[in-house]
Structures are given as C-alpha cells and as structure tokens.
Amino acid sequence: MEMDSPNTSKSTTNNAAESxxxxxxxxxxFISNLSPIQPVKAPQVTQGxxxxxxxxxxxxxxxxxxxxxxxxxxxxxxxxxxxAKLSGQDEGCKNDAAVDASETLVAQMKxxxxxxxxxxxxxxxxxxxxxxxxxxxxxxFLTDIVNMDSADLNISADSTINKSEQIxxxxxxxxxxxxxxxxxxxxxxxxxxxxxxDTSTDVSAVETDIKQGDSVSEDRSPAIEPELPIxxxxxxxxxxxxxxxxxxxxxxGLLDQSSYLISGxxxxxxGDENFVEATEAASTKxxxxxxxxDSKAFQHRGIRRRCLQFEDxxxxxxxxQPVQNTSDSEGPTSQPLETQPTPINxxxxxxxxxxxHPRNMNSALKIPKPSGIxxxxxxxxxxxxxxxxAIINVKSAQRGTFSIRGKRSxxxxxxxxxxxxxxxxxxxxPVTISASPDDDRHESHASLAANFSTSLSTYIVKxxxxxVILNPVEDQSTPEESFCLQLPRKKSSDSSDGDGxxxxxxxxxxxxxxxxxxxxAGIYCADTCSCQGCYNRPEYxxxxxxTRQQIESRNPLAFAPKIVQxxxxxxxxxxxxxxxxxxxxxxxxxRGxxxxxxMCLKKYCECYQLFLLELFLFLxxxxxVGCSDGCRCEGCKxxxxxxxxxxxxxxxxxxxxxxxxxxxVSFIEKMAESGIELYNTELCNPHNLTPLTPALQxxxxxxxxxxxxxxxGKFFQSPESEYIAPYMMSPHSPRNSDDNAIMDQVSFxxxxxxxxxxxxxxxxxPNPDKWANNSKTPSFSExxxxxxxxxxxxxxxxxxxxxxxxxxxxxxxxxxxxDLSNLMQDDxxxxxxxNPTPLNxxxxxxxxxxxxxxxxxxxxxxxxxxxxxxxxxxKFILKAVPSFPPLTPCIDSKNVQTSDSQNCTGKK
DNA sequence: GAGTTTGAAACT
DNA sequence: CAGTTTCAAACTC
Numbered sequence: 001m002e003m004d005s006p007n008t009s010k011s012t013t014n015n016a017a018e019s020x021x022x023x024x025x026x027x028x029x030f031i032s033n034l035s036p037i038q039p040v041k042a043p044q045v046t047q048g049x050x051x052x053x054x055x056x057x058x059x060x061x062x063x064x065x066x067x068x069x070x071x072x073x074x075x076x077x078x079x080x081x082x083x084a085k086l087s088g089q090d091e092g093c094k095n096d097a098a099v100d101a102s103e104t105l106v107a108q109m110k111x112x113x114x115x116x117x118x119x120x121x122x123x124x125x126x127x128x129x130x131x132x133x134x135x136x137x138x139x140x141f142l143t144d145i146v147n148m149d150s151a152d153l154n155i156s157a158d159s160t161i162n163k164s165e166q167i168x169x170x171x172x173x174x175x176x177x178x179x180x181x182x183x184x185x186x187x188x189x190x191x192x193x194x195x196x197x198d199t200s201t202d203v204s205a206v207e208t209d210i211k212q213g214d215s216v217s218e219d220r221s222p223a224i225e226p227e228l229p230i231x232x233x234x235x236x237x238x239x240x241x242x243x244x245x246x247x248x249x250x251x252x253g254l255l256d257q258s259s260y261l262i263s264g265x266x267x268x269x270x271g272d273e274n275f276v277e278a279t280e281a282a283s284t285k286x287x288x289x290x291x292x293x294d295s296k297a298f299q300h301r302g303i304r305r306r307c308l309q310f311e312d313x314x315x316x317x318x319x320x321q322p323v324q325n326t327s328d329s330e331g332p333t334s335q336p337l338e339t340q341p342t343p344i345n346x347x348x349x350x351x352x353x354x355x356x357h358p359r360n361m362n363s364a365l366k367i368p369k370p371s372g373i374x375x376x377x378x379x380x381x382x383x384x385x386x387x388x389x390a391i392i393n394v395k396s397a398q399r400g401t402f403s404i405r406g407k408r409s410x411x412x413x414x415x416x417x418x419x420x421x422x423x424x425x426x427x428x429x430p431v432t433i434s435a436s437p438d439d440d441r442h443e444s445h446a447s448l449a450a451n452f453s454t455s456l457s458t459y460i461v462k463x464x465x466x467x468v469i470l471n472p473v474e475d476q477s478t479p480e481e482s483f484c485l486q487l488p489r490k491k492s493s494d495s496s497d498g499d500g501x502x503x504x505x506x507x508x509x510x511x512x513x514x515x516x517x518x519x520x521a522g523i524y525c526a527d528t529c530s531c532q533g534c535y536n537r538p539e540y541x542x543x544x545x546x547t548r549q550q551i552e553s554r555n556p557l558a559f560a561p562k563i564v565q566x567x568x569x570x571x572x573x574x575x576x577x578x579x580x581x582x583x584x585x586x587x588x589x590x591r592g593x594x595x596x597x598x599m600c601l602k603k604y605c606e607c608y609q610l611f612l613l614e615l616f617l618f619l620x621x622x623x624x625v626g627c628s629d630g631c632r633c634e635g636c637k638x639x640x641x642x643x644x645x646x647x648x649x650x651x652x653x654x655x656x657x658x659x660x661x662x663x664x665v666s667f668i669e670k671m672a673e674s675g676i677e678l679y680n681t682e683l684c685n686p687h688n689l690t691p692l693t694p695a696l697q698x699x700x701x702x703x704x705x706x707x708x709x710x711x712x713g714k715f716f717q718s719p720e721s722e723y724i725a726p727y728m729m730s731p732h733s734p735r736n737s738d739d740n741a742i743m744d745q746v747s748f749x750x751x752x753x754x755x756x757x758x759x760x761x762x763x764x765x766p767n768p769d770k771w772a773n774n775s776k777t778p779s780f781s782e783x784x785x786x787x788x789x790x791x792x793x794x795x796x797x798x799x800x801x802x803x804x805x806x807x808x809x810x811x812x813x814x815x816x817x818x819d820l821s822n823l824m825q826d827d828x829x830x831x832x833x834x835n836p837t838p839l840n841x842x843x844x845x846x847x848x849x850x851x852x853x854x855x856x857x858x859x860x861x862x863x864x865x866x867x868x869x870x871x872x873x874x875k876f877i878l879k880a881v882p883s884f885p886p887l888t889p890c891i892d893s894k895n896v897q898t899s900d901s902q903n904c905t906g907k908k
Numbered sequence: 909g910a911g912t913t914t915g916a917a918a919c920t
Numbered sequence: 921c922a923g924t925t926t927c928a929a930a931c932t933c
Contacts, residue, residue, distance in 0.1 A: 514917055515927050604914045
C-alpha cells in the first residue's frame with residue numbers, strides 16, 4: 001500500500017496519478033453527486049494511487065508534489081495514511097463526516113442550549129450571531145445551525161478567508177510552499193532552538209490573534225476556505241431551505257459532517273421545544289456521556305493512530321508544498337533514528353501537530369474523492385473541522401479561551417502548509433474555531449469530532465486508485481492547524497495536553513516506530529506529547545522520513561489504514577444503482593487482530609476499537625469493522641463481527657439466531673445492558689439510504705435492550721435480503737427504564753420509528769421524555785454505568801435518519817457537551833462490561849424480513865416539533881437526503897434494496 | 909501513580 | 921511463517 005512510502009521522498013511515483021484534474025477533485029465528485037439518493041460512485045477521481053489501489057495518496061502526495069514533497073512527515077511521508085486514507089476516504093470521509101457532523105451537531109446543540117438556557121450571549125464572532133437566533137431557542141438554533149452549517153461554512157469561507165488572508169496568510173501564505181508556517185518553514189533540520197523559537201513566536205502570535213478575537217479565529221481558517229467551491233455551494237444551499245438541505249447532504253460527500261449536522265439540526269429545529277427540553281434534560285447528558293464513553297473507545301490506539309494518520313494525510317496534503325523544502329527535497333534524511341541528533345525530549349511547543357484542515361486539504365491536494373461517498377479524507381477532515389469549528393465558535397465565543405487552539409494555530413513547524421487551492425475545499429473552513437475563544441469543551445468537541453473523523457477516515461479506507469494531487473499552496477500555518485484533531489483520550493490524562501490533544505508517551509522508541517501513535521499517524525510529535533528522546537519532530541525530518549521508508553520497505557502497508565472496505569464494489573454494484581454502494585461490512589481490519597485474552601472486547605483489540613468507533617460514530621457507521629476470518633483471535637466476542645461470522649448482527653441474527661444467542665448471549669447481553677446497539681443493517685441494507693447508517697440503539701431497558709439488540713441483529717437483514725427494520729421488529733422496544741439505564745439518565749419510553757415514505761428512511765427516536773426525566777443518573781460519565789436503559793436508535797437513512805436520531809442524540813449530547821471530551825475517553829463500552837441481557841428479546845424482535853412500515857411513533861423528545869417533522873419526514877428528507885451518497889456504498893436510496901446481508905457486513 | 913496486562917510491532 | 925522480544929497503551933490496584 002502505500003506505495004508512497006517506498007517512493008517516499010521522491011514522490012514522483014505516485015504522483016503521476018495524483019495529478020488529478022480539478023474535476024476529479026472530491027469536490028467535484030461530490031458536487032456531481034449531490035443528488036441525495038444517487039450515490040455516485042464517484043468517480044473517484046483523484047484518489048488514487050495510480051498503481052496502488054489505495055496507496056496513501058495523501059501522504060504520498062507530498063512527495064508527489066514536486067513542490068513540496070519534502071514535508072515529509074507531514075504528509076507524504078506517511079504513506080499509510082495517504083494511501084489508505086485516500087482510498088478510504090470515501091468511507092472514512094463519511095465516517096469522519098458523520099462524526100464531525102455529530103459533534104458539530106452536538107456542539108451546536110450545546111450552543112443552542114446555552115443560548116436558550118443559559119442565555120449566555122455570545123458576543124463573539126460571527127458564529128455567535130449565526131447561532132443565536134433571535135429567539136435563541138432550540139428551534140431557531142437548529143435552524144440556525146443548519147444555516148450555520150452553511151453559513152458557517154460560508155462565513156468561514158468568507159470571513160475566514162478574508163481574515164485568513166489578511167491575517168494568517170500574510171505570514172504564512174507569503175511563504176508559500178514553506179507554508180506551513182511561517183514559522184519554521186525551513187523547519188528542516190534547523191536547530192531545535194530555532195524551530196522552537198519560530199514556533200513559539202508563531203504561536204504567540206497566533207495566540208495573540210486569538211485573544212484579539214475574531215481575528216484569531218479567522219486567522220486560522222482563512223486561508224483555505226475562500227475558494228472552496230463546495231463551500232459556496234453549501235452556502236447557497238443553506239439559503240435554500242429544502243434544497244439546501246439536500247444540497248448540504250450532498251455536500252456531505254465532502255461535507256458529510258455538515259450535512260449531517262444540518263440534517264440533524266433541521267430535524268431538531270422542528271422539534272424546538274421538545275428538543276430543547278430533551279437537550280436540557282439530564283438524560284441527554286447521560287446520553288452524551290455514553291456516547292462519549294463509547295467514543296473513548298475510539299480513542300484507542302488504533303483509532304488514535306488512525307486519526308493521526310488521517311491528520312497526517314491531510315497535513316501531508318496540505319503541507320506538501322511547504323514541504324518542498326523539507327526533508328525530502330533536502331534529502332538529508334538519512335539519519336537513522338539512532339544517529340540523529342539529540343532527540344528532543346518531550347515535545348516542545350514548537351511542534352504543533354499539524355491539524356488537518358479541510359482548507360488545507362483543499363488547497364494543496366486534490367484528493368480523490370471517496371469513491372462511493374465522495375468524501376475524502378481531506379474532506380472529512382475538513383468537514384470535521386468545519387463542524388467542530390462551528391461548534392467551537394459558539395461556545396468558545398462565550399468563554400473566550402482559546403488556549404489550545406491558539407497554540408496550535410501556531411503552525412507547527414511541521415504543519416502542513418495548507419493549500420489554497422480552491423479545488424478541494426469542500427468543507428467550510430473551521431470558522432468557528434478561529435473566531436471565538438474557545439472553551440475547552442468546545443475544543444474537546446472539536447477535537448473529538450476531529451478525532452472521530454480522523455479515526456474513521458483513517459480506518460476506513462477504500463482502496464482507490466485515484467491519485468491525489470497535491471497542490472502546493474500557500475502555507476498555512478493557518479489557524480486550522482490550531483485545532484487538534486486528537487482524539488481525546490481518556491480523561492485520565494493520558495497525555496493530553498492542556499489542549500486536550502493527546503499524544504504519545506513513548507520512552508524507548510524515540511517515536512520512530514509504529515509503536516508511537518504520532519509516528520504511526522504520520523504526524524510529528526507535539527509539545528503535548530510526553531515522549532522521551534523523540535525524533536519525530538520536524539527537526540529530524542530526515543530521520544523520520546528514513547525511518548518511515550524503512551518501515552514501509554518492510555511492510556508497505558505499515559502506515560496504511562487498518563481498515564479497508566473490501567466488498568464495496570461488488571456489493572455496491574448490487575446495491576446501489578448509483579453504484580455508490582458501500583458495504584458497511586466491507587470495512588475490515590486489514591490484518592485482523594490477534595487477541596488472545598481480551599476476547600476482542602477490550603481496547604487492546606484493534607477490531608474492537610474500530611467497533612467502538614463505529615459505535616460512537618454510529619452516524620456514519622461505515623466501518624463496521626468486526627473481527628473477521630483474517631483475525632487470529634481466540635474467543636472472539638466482537639459483536640460487530642466475529643471471526644468467522646458475518647457479524648453477529650447480521651449473520652447471526654439473520655441466519656442463526658440461536659447461534660447468536662448461545663454464543664453471543666453474554667456478549668449481547670452486555671451490549672444490551674450497555675444499551676448500545678449497532679446496526680449495520682442500514683449500511684448493509686440497500687434500503688438504507690444513508691450510507692452511514694449504522695445504527696446504534698441505546699436501549700432503555702436491558703430487556704428491551706436485549707431485544708433491541710437482537711432486533712438489531714435481525715434488522716440487519718434478513719438473510720433474504722429483505723431488510724427489516726429493527727424498529728420494525730420491535731419498535732417499541734425500548735421501554736422506559738428508569739431502572740436500568742444504560743443511559744441512565746436517558747431513557748426512552750418509546751422508541752419511535754419513523755419512516756419516511758418519501759425518503760424511505762427510517763428513524764427511530766427514543767422517547768425524549770424519559771431523557772429528561774432521567775437526568776439523574778450519571779451514566780456515561782462513568783464508563784461502567786451504562787448498562788441499561790434508554791435506547792436510542794438511529795437507524796437510518798443515511799441522512800436524515802441519522803440526522804434525526806443522531807440529531808436527537810446529539811442534541812442531547814450537545815447539551816452536555818462539556819463532557820464531550822469524555823466521549824472518546826471511555827473504552828470499553830459498557831457492553832463489554834457486563835450485564836446480561838435477555839436474549840429472548842431478541843427473537844421477539846426479529847422476525848421479518850421485510851421492512852416494516854414505519855411505526856409512527858411519536859418522535860420523542862422533541863416531540864412536538866420534531867415529531868411533526870419526523871412524521872412528516874419532510875425535513876428529514878431534506879436534510880437527510882443526500883446522504884452522502886458517496887460515502888456509503890450500501891446505501892440505497894430509498895428502500896429498495898436488495899442487499900444481502902452478505903453485502904452488508906462483512907465481518908465474517 | 910505504579911504496576912500489571914495486553915497485543916501490536918519488531919525482531920530473530 | 922512461527923516464535924520471541926520489545927514496546928506502549930490499556931488496564932488494575
């Protein structure tokens with residue numbers, strides 16, 4: 001894979017493919033694909049690595065770029081990222097996007113909440129304005145959000161652009177290739193001190209900017225944003241309500257996040273009051289906590305790494321130009337790890353991890369779109385950022401602190417120069433961030449989103465052949481970088497910096513081995529890292545590059561994403577008319593795990609980590625990585641896909657319920673207890689429009705949960721292909737449960753399944769009421785608490801459904817955003833933890849193969865408005881719409897579907 | 909926070 | 921490819 005690395009510095013090899021016409025650019029594909037239903041297989045334009053299926057173009061790109069190349073780590077150097085990511089971008093993008101979207105949504109929700117409830121005024125920046133609706137109510141907020149998405153995008157693009165140009169660019173931009181940062185453009189090998197100084201200065205400057213207010217935020221983002229066509233489209237869309245929604249969705253391809261968010265917001269809007277209530281309800285917090293907990297899992301190594309990689313990729317892309325000078329070109333490289341000059345202990349501030357910015361992405365690279373989805377890694381990143389950014393802005397504005405970002409903003413030495421290239425920037429610039437001072441929370445959210453996105457992107461990769469073109473663009477050093485994509489790790493502290501960005505803690509590997517998350521991710525270690533004797537720094541670029549090459553020489557795929565969609569094409573063909581089909585199941589861990597003792601239920605297991613990601617991301621849910629035949633694990637209980645099985649969910653449920661029960665009962669029970677269900681079905685289902693779809697359900701009651709769980713499994717697909725909506729089965733499954741509460745606080749009396757005849761999307765919505773009520777229990781925060789209770793089901797259609805359900809969740813979550821950071825932290829989902837759940841329930845739900853028409857439950861929480869909206873479905877439709885066509889192959893536009901269970905999941 | 913466990917990465 | 925060692929994260933206390 002990752003031819004990149006091999007070619008590495010020389011870049012040329014891959015590059016050939018890379019030169020992709022703008023048309024190929026993801027944006028283009030995305031745009032072309034805007035139609036919600038039709039996924040486009042996307043031309044995949046650029047992605048590819050010519051030769052390689054999925055060479056990490058991104059990474060390679062740098063190399064490719066004549067200009068930049070050098071950048072080395074940053075981008076090119078991490079082949080894995082590039083190729084995998086590139087290939088995976090589609091999916092990854094989705095996921096990322098979804099994540100981002102969810103996060104953004106959450107953030108938005110939070111902001112909204114804050115506005116309404118707290119009444120805090122955001123004086124700050126644009127974001128605030130947008131966000132704040134006159135009423136300040138959720139509805140408005142939601143709408144605003146939607147608007148914001150677009151607006152933000154726009155704004156970010158515009159304002160940010162301007163500002164960026166003005167502010168940030170000047171320094172950096174001027175540098176051009178060096179880009180990355182004005183700072184140490186020459187980063188290469190300069191003495192650390194020099195670098196440090198540079199960085200410090202940059203940082204300080206950034207910080208000051210930030211403090212100043214708008215300028216700051218803008219500064220970061222600006223550079224890239226403006227040109228993005230996508231953004232424009234978005235903005236335009238925004239204006240148009242219905243269309244806009246769709247459009248947004250479509251953008252989702254690139255903008256997945258935004259689209260989701262939008263959709264979510266839209267949905268939410270409808271249910272203003274309800275929504276608000278729900279959000280306010282403590283239950284929501286709990287939900288959020290759960291999510292967070294789940295998300296924590298993501299933070300796991302693998303995930304992190306992936307995330308990092310992702311970032312790297314982006315960076316790479318971005319950085320390419322600047323890089324030019326950098327390592328490769330210079331060639332010094334060869335410093336063996338050992339030989340190198342004194343490693344830096346700990347990281348100094350100077351290096352800030354480059355943050356992937358969509359913008360950056362845009363500029364430099366023309367990244368191949370994700371095949372089906374059209375998302376790109378870049379896009380993902382961008383989207384994420386955008387989403388996050390928006391969120392951040394809002395809140396941040398409130399608070400005013402910006403710390404981390406500010407620092408980051410400082411372009412790391414490493415930071416990859418962002419491109420200005422217009423082409424790619426689909427995503428709205430992360431406007432928010434720059435604008436307001438941020439809250440930690442915001443940051444965390446953003447970071448989470450970013451992380452997720454990154455992780456997803458990282459993991460999920462579709463091999464694509466498209467080349468990515470890196471255009472050297474201006475550097476950026478921009479604000480974008482300021483963000484940390486890092487996944488928040490455990491609260492514990494891991495290594496998170498103040499920023500919340502977490503880094504490695506390597507002591508012996510010098511951060512030049514794959515053991516090092518940073519290195520594995522293709523990024524330089526940052527100040528936040530706790531590593532010792534670190535060589536993974538810009539100063540040692542050569543060394544880093546060499547090392548990478550060495551590693552790649554041994555294992556070309558070493559830096560490649562671990563998750564790959566295998567089935568996509570075949571399935572896709574089957575499913576999607578559009579061809580954009582994506583098989584959720586298809587995504588698998590490249591190598592498979594080798595777990596012996598953890599039963600694949602601990603974060604030690606990469607497959608499990610992936611699983612968690614999906615969980616967390618349920619929105620996107622593309623990954624569906626479960627253990628597969630390729631795994632050598634023993635005693636695997638990975639629900640998502642046991643070894644040898646298709647996936648518990650799908651296969652077992654459908655075909656072998658009994659088996660499932662017996663074998664997986666405990667596991668299932670746990671899951672049920674945890675209240676989390678994942679549905680691949682949607683993904684699998686052709687029916688599902690949404691690509692993303694993986695549905696998560698949180699069950700209120702264990703019993704219910706268990707049932708639900710099973711249902712879910714059943715949902716997945718009937719062997720026959722007809723898909724039965726889980727909710728269909730037992731729509732009501734969830735019950736109230738105050739008692740158990742997985743989500744403790746959140747309980748949903750009823751799950752509402754909403755079918756949008758029009759869209760064919762299905763939504764399940766948990767009862768909002770309970771959410772509110774349950775606020776008491778703290779579940780999420782505590783990892784272990786999850787156990788039972790409320791369920792959220794998101795099923796869905798790609799867009800909408802997700803949006804909705806997700807939206808609802810998100811909303812709630814958002815409220816609690818404060819905790820968002822936590823999301824990622826937890827590891828093992830409660831699922832793992834314990835609690836048996838009745839298997840029986842499962843059977844209950846399952847049965848049919850057909851889809852059931854949607855029960856019309858009332859939409860929860862937002863009941864009034866939302867419900868209406870849901871019921872009507874119109875909003876959903878809009879928003880949901882497009883569903884990122886591209887992202888998920890499996891999706892079908894409407895219900896049709898034939899998909900086989902097989903297709904859906906692959907897990908063996 | 910220290911120590912243990914775990915599984916990937918690296919090495920043989 | 922298999923076995924062993926190294927490593928850092930995950931986990932436990």
